[in-house]
Amino acid sequence: MMSRLPLLIELGTEELPVKALPGLAQAFFDGVIAALDKRGVGFERGDAKPLYTPRRLAVYLPAVEIEQPEQASEVLGPYLNIALDADGQPTRALQGFAAKAGVEWSQLERMTDAKGERFVHRSVRAGARTADLLPEIVSDALAGMPIPKPMRWGDHDYAFARPVHWLVLLLGKEVIDAQVLGVRSDRMSRGHRFEHDKPVWIGEPGEYVDAMRGARVLVDPDERRARIVAEVEQAARSVGCDARITDDNLEQVVCLVEWPCAVLCSFEPDFLAVPQEALIETMEINQKFFPVLRNGQLTEHFVGIANIESKDPAEVRKGYERVIRPRFSDARFFFDEDLKQGLAAMGDGLKNVTYQAKLGTVADKVARVAALAKTIAAQVGVDPALAHRAAELSKNDLQSRMVGEFPELQGIAGRHYAIADGEPEGVALAIAEAYRPRFAGDDIALSPLGKVLAIAERLDTLAGGFAAGLKPTGNKDPFALRRNALGLARTVIESGFDLSIYELIARAYLSIPEKCQEEAAKNRNSAKSLEDYVVWSNWLEKLQAQTSKDHISVMVEILDFTLDRLRGYYADKGVPTSHFNAVAELKPESLADFDTRIDAIGRFAALPEAEALAAAHKRIGNILKKADIDIPSAIDRDLLSEPAESALAEAVEAAIGDTDEALHRHDYVQVLERMARLRPQVDAFFDAVMVNADDPAVRGNRLALLKRLADRFGAVAAIEHLSG
Structure with missing residues (x-):
């Protein structure tokens, strides 16, 4: 086995951009790995990971081969x-x-x-020393890093995210001579800017983490993260409270410090009269502080993380408390002024705010959402009047001073103002919950009224977005239609609301301005199938609305777009793509029913009979598609001449009789489990019976038998997708 030595690469810089730092470190690490692979230099990665602080990017690998293997060439x-x-x-x-x-x-x-036959030149040469390859390996890794706005410094041509000041490059105990970005390699790193402002000797790569820790630098981000969490939690416990530690805030603090030290601070309790969300937003977004809560309620305490172990923590505390007061004072002023105006009065200004040029003002959108919410509420047992009222007020806080300063408080501010105005508690809560889920992984609205409003809001956004030609393209999604479609589907499914997605989309689309509808119909992607047209026409007839196939094409496109968002949703839950496709092909009218079918398919797929039956179902589908005669609607028992087809016909009829009630109550698990018991008869039929008999009557009868079997399976899902 070829000799191996540990490798350390550390690039020292000015403070790197906080939000980009983890990505830059990972890219540097991956680039070094890729460059070694490209040159055939073997290595043991072990549990190696990117090491970084605000002032450095580092790669440590425990064992790297000291040279390439022999290089074979064939020309x-x-x-x-x-x-x-x-x-x-x-x-x-x-x-x-x-x-x-x-x-x-x-x-x-x-x-x-x-x-x-041709001539060929084959040769073998010795591999290069890894030490000789490392300069270009580092250069390749740096060149491949995603740096959107590289900086230049001095009078040099090279550029990087921030100016570079030092480079450590060690293979074992040997310093590898290299010059990268104008800096010559060495074994001397640098410690904490204030706590240990002197060079740090790195004898060999394995000493790196400990040597830097001794210089008051925690180069392992996991170690910094754990220390921050422990110190913040301890500081909060010292006053009998709990700390609020969000992933985003924590990660940014990890990227701001090299030697974290928690400092418990406080502010005047009078500020707690301001909605706590505004104060929390200020602490986390603007100052990167950690709020301190008691029983879920904000207290006058917070924790700041210093990048220094100060000899006088009181001075650090005063500084943190001093910077937070002006922001809190602003928030209190905005809140008090908004209370004087009142939430209802704020809505007057929405008539002058354009939502989207083709879709009208925000007030127009509110009117559409209110009508949708009222209709949906009646179908799910929620008071339609309350739903209409909540929708009427849902966007008013966009005119508030508080939301103008803190856009993230949309809905949250509205809830506080609604309570102050004496609106019903459910209405106030729904105004805040209408925005949920706000981000990936967020919970849906909790209250029934909030769920109704969230569904109505997203329906209008989707229908309006497609009608106005705002469909996402690539990474561009200005109206967040992808997020809205997933939020709509999740809210309906997780609420268990048995609503027709066809009706919802049709109502939302038909409420869009007619001129916008006409333009959307002209620019539709493609004509849809006759089956799509029939299904939607039935719903439009129920809604007493007349429209063309072109309009229906747009509605089907909205449905397909929404279902496509569910593909990722179920994949995240571990649902195989084949299971999703088996249900999606049917386009169930209810998304709650869609979810029930997904569960049933998962249970069916676990049965030993599933794979064979799925393959048989696929075979049946192909046979029926190729049928060259009209398939009878019923089975003629007098034409059943083979024992295997008689047995299958009897078994199919028994299974259908046993599953009628279960299918009616949407107990798809029972339907599929009962149908799975048909495998012996299905296998025997295909072993002994020729479907395409010469006699047209016999052939048609056998096709009718297979169609009856396929229709019952197909009433649950297109199970042929389970066949490999």
């Missing part, structure tokens, strides 16, 4: 008919090839491929 030369003349002597083409390879033509080997 193809001319074919014999070109390489040799009629006397078997080398042509100029062969002589040139041999000269380029540095050998006599007679030393070349021959090989045969699909086109014939």
